[in-house]
Amino acid sequence: MNTELFLNDLNGLDTENKDVITLYNEISALAMKHAGEIAPTAGKRNAYYLSMEFLIGRSFYNNLMELGVLEQTREILEKKGIDINVFEEIEDAALGNGGLGRLAACFLDSAAGLGLPLHGYGIRYKYGLFKQAIENGFQTELPDDWQRFGDPWSVRRESEKRLIEFADMKVYAVPYDMPVFGKRINRLRLFQAEGEGGAEKISEYLYPADDTEEGKLLRLRQEYFFSAATVAELLDKHVKEHGRNFKTFADYNVIQLNDTHPVIAAAEFIRLLTKKYRLAFATALDVAKRTFAYTNHTVLPEALECWKEDYVTKILPEIADVMKKISVYAVREQTAAGCGKDEVAAMAIYKGETFYMANLAVYIAKSVNGVAMLHTEILKASLFATAHKTYPDKIQNKTNGITHRRWLELCNKEFSSLIDEAIGKDWRGDISRLSALRGKTEGLAEKFIEVKREKKRRLLQYVAEKEGVEVSPDFLVFAQVKRLHEYKRQLMTAFAILDIYYGLKSGEITNFYPSLFIFGAKSAPAYRRAKAIIKFINEIAAKINADESVNKLLKVVFVCNYNVSYAEKIVAGTDVSLQVSTAGLEASGTGNMKFMMNGAVTCGTMDGANIEIVEKAGAENNYIFGAEVDDVERLKAEGYNPEKTLENPVCKRAAEALINGEFSDGGTGGFKELYDSLLKGASWHSPDNYFVLYDLPDYIRALLKINADYSDKRAFAVKQLNNAANSAYFSSDRTIKEYAEEIWHIQP
Numbered sequence: 001m002n003t004e005l006f007l008n009d010l011n012g013l014d015t016e017n018k019d020v021i022t023l024y025n026e027i028s029a030l031a032m033k034h035a036g037e038i039a040p041t042a043g044k045r046n047a048y049y050l051s052m053e054f055l056i057g058r059s060f061y062n063n064l065m066e067l068g069v070l071e072q073t074r075e076i077l078e079k080k081g082i083d084i085n086v087f088e089e090i091e092d093a094a095l096g097n098g099g100l101g102r103l104a105a106c107f108l109d110s111a112a113g114l115g116l117p118l119h120g121y122g123i124r125y126k127y128g129l130f131k132q133a134i135e136n137g138f139q140t141e142l143p144d145d146w147q148r149f150g151d152p153w154s155v156r157r158e159s160e161k162r163l164i165e166f167a168d169m170k171v172y173a174v175p176y177d178m179p180v181f182g183k184r185i186n187r188l189r190l191f192q193a194e195g196e197g198g199a200e201k202i203s204e205y206l207y208p209a210d211d212t213e214e215g216k217l218l219r220l221r222q223e224y225f226f227s228a229a230t231v232a233e234l235l236d237k238h239v240k241e242h243g244r245n246f247k248t249f250a251d252y253n254v255i256q257l258n259d260t261h262p263v264i265a266a267a268e269f270i271r272l273l274t275k276k277y278r279l280a281f282a283t284a285l286d287v288a289k290r291t292f293a294y295t296n297h298t299v300l301p302e303a304l305e306c307w308k309e310d311y312v313t314k315i316l317p318e319i320a321d322v323m324k325k326i327s328v329y330a331v332r333e334q335t336a337a338g339c340g341k342d343e344v345a346a347m348a349i350y351k352g353e354t355f356y357m358a359n360l361a362v363y364i365a366k367s368v369n370g371v372a373m374l375h376t377e378i379l380k381a382s383l384f385a386t387a388h389k390t391y392p393d394k395i396q397n398k399t400n401g402i403t404h405r406r407w408l409e410l411c412n413k414e415f416s417s418l419i420d421e422a423i424g425k426d427w428r429g430d431i432s433r434l435s436a437l438r439g440k441t442e443g444l445a446e447k448f449i450e451v452k453r454e455k456k457r458r459l460l461q462y463v464a465e466k467e468g469v470e471v472s473p474d475f476l477v478f479a480q481v482k483r484l485h486e487y488k489r490q491l492m493t494a495f496a497i498l499d500i501y502y503g504l505k506s507g508e509i510t511n512f513y514p515s516l517f518i519f520g521a522k523s524a525p526a527y528r529r530a531k532a533i534i535k536f537i538n539e540i541a542a543k544i545n546a547d548e549s550v551n552k553l554l555k556v557v558f559v560c561n562y563n564v565s566y567a568e569k570i571v572a573g574t575d576v577s578l579q580v581s582t583a584g585l586e587a588s589g590t591g592n593m594k595f596m597m598n599g600a601v602t603c604g605t606m607d608g609a610n611i612e613i614v615e616k617a618g619a620e621n622n623y624i625f626g627a628e629v630d631d632v633e634r635l636k637a638e639g640y641n642p643e644k645t646l647e648n649p650v651c652k653r654a655a656e657a658l659i660n661g662e663f664s665d666g667g668t669g670g671f672k673e674l675y676d677s678l679l680k681g682a683s684w685h686s687p688d689n690y691f692v693l694y695d696l697p698d699y700i701r702a703l704l705k706i707n708a709d710y711s712d713k714r715a716f717a718v719k720q721l722n723n724a725a726n727s728a729y730f731s732s733d734r735t736i737k738e739y740a741e742e743i744w745h746i747q748p
């Protein structure tokens, strides 16, 4: 960054009579002008991160911070009578759905921060994840036209566009580069689809509805579109720099596949090497096997991609052929290695006229990683057990992380300054130094209470403006913010709150510290039960908030349109982070890490990265409850029957609240469907598939214990600080260093 020139230009900028959007675009353009160029990649080894999602959030403040001019910009604008916070009206670039997409964004941030050559490749969706509105308690979806504010942080590279061919159409992939600022400027390259005959549709929506054949084909087109554009670019670059010696390709390039969505890149890679460059199939396969690495993000069976052969053949016949041929090689190799029929079948890439993309990924990838210790163990023992036996060195763990720049320095300036005061500023450059806080938590408690109160005050002021619910910053604040999914068990939290409400009303619960529960969540538009849970939460919130006999002690708010910018406020202003997924089902979670780093205790199950959070920060500083993975397995083996839980009046009352008419689902039948899913089972799920009723009583006990402990505010603040002091491990700087050393072998 040429800071001097930037500040000069900013000082000279005429801001009179300009609206916020114009100012946003002009200031961003100035920063882009003086920021410097994306660092060259030639001659060195680079890593490429292929992802369907990059949940970037707002770039403005983050980029100015990374460029080192945020504070000066604030001051200059102030002199011109402009509050820098006005740009909060500019909406997020939500080119992602949740944790997986946010992880991709955190990784790019950390790599740039560490000076490592990691570049992102994905899709420039015209519309990102829908904007959520709540009408009468129900979620409704509005298109997220994020580009209507302009896109000053991207540069269109017209001359680098390339043609992507399907059997029935040709599409241009036009790259837009977003620089990722840090010690090094890396590239996030997002492709936009252009051309005739509906070409633009390919990059129109993130996750188009795929309940029809047309929808499924569109999804496949998206995956192929950006994968093919990336792979062709990297091969061209290699030929330009090193000639047609593809044996050295893997010396210069490593391609990380973020979940299975871009696995088709490996097939396209082999297709190009064999068809265009005339390599023997076995040679091309060998190069691919040394180039690709794969990250698994979920063990939920419904999320493991497979493609019907006739769909693939219809639009990508050569890719179908390549995948079948890979399958032949895999079977041959596995049989030669001594695998039996069942074992070969368990690892099948192509079986019953279907392609199994996770199996393809595991076979092709030189490294397969899970995203938290427990998750990786589950991959080894269950999901990919046969592959693990056959390829024992392939599966490894890389526990996720979050960038402490956005998730602490940017979103919590006050706490960051307190840390500076206590241990100096070194931690900002080297997050491992944050552990110096460990010995100082007792001494910092009073000041931390003040910081937390200030962050709460700001959060609650924002919540009051946006949601119309007023809450005092003296409340104890719990938050469960994440995608709405049955396995994440927002319904269990709703039941727990309801039970506390009944307890307060009847006088069974006394000495209760005033508490607020914040929910934030989007449901997939076609996921009926998730949408019913949103309605249920809004129903109980309305009832409790309106009940004068209780609402001085208990409040509930469902924040609308939860996204990265809302998350930045919520993680800083929360006391208790609710991470209550069914044990074994949350691969890692990263929301849990954001809260921890901002000094919240975790109330959660032994799942995903919660286990490592508790290991680092101490069981005494967190609140763990509920069935563990072993318990869940035992219960399943025994044949868990939720009817039995109804013997406990707590569970009975919770379940009945769905059907006794106390709350209205507006005649949709949604609540009855939830009830049935708990007691009869729904679609292919067994009754209470996620053990909501089973874990509910212990959850309520944990929440009440937290509430009681909070009355000693000082001791509670020390617990919170102990979490922050031990959170360095969860910076994605640590994760990226591990990837760089153990999978990518890249250097600054």
Ligand SMILES: *Cc1c(COP(=O)(O)O)cnc(C)c1O
Pocket: 097, 098, 099, 100, 102, 481, 482, 483, 562, 563, 564, 567, 588, 589, 590, 591, 592, 594
């Ligand atoms: C961090 C983040 C997530 C992931 O949250 P989990 O609790 O790990 O599921 C999802 N959405 C947004 C906007 C986030 O910032």
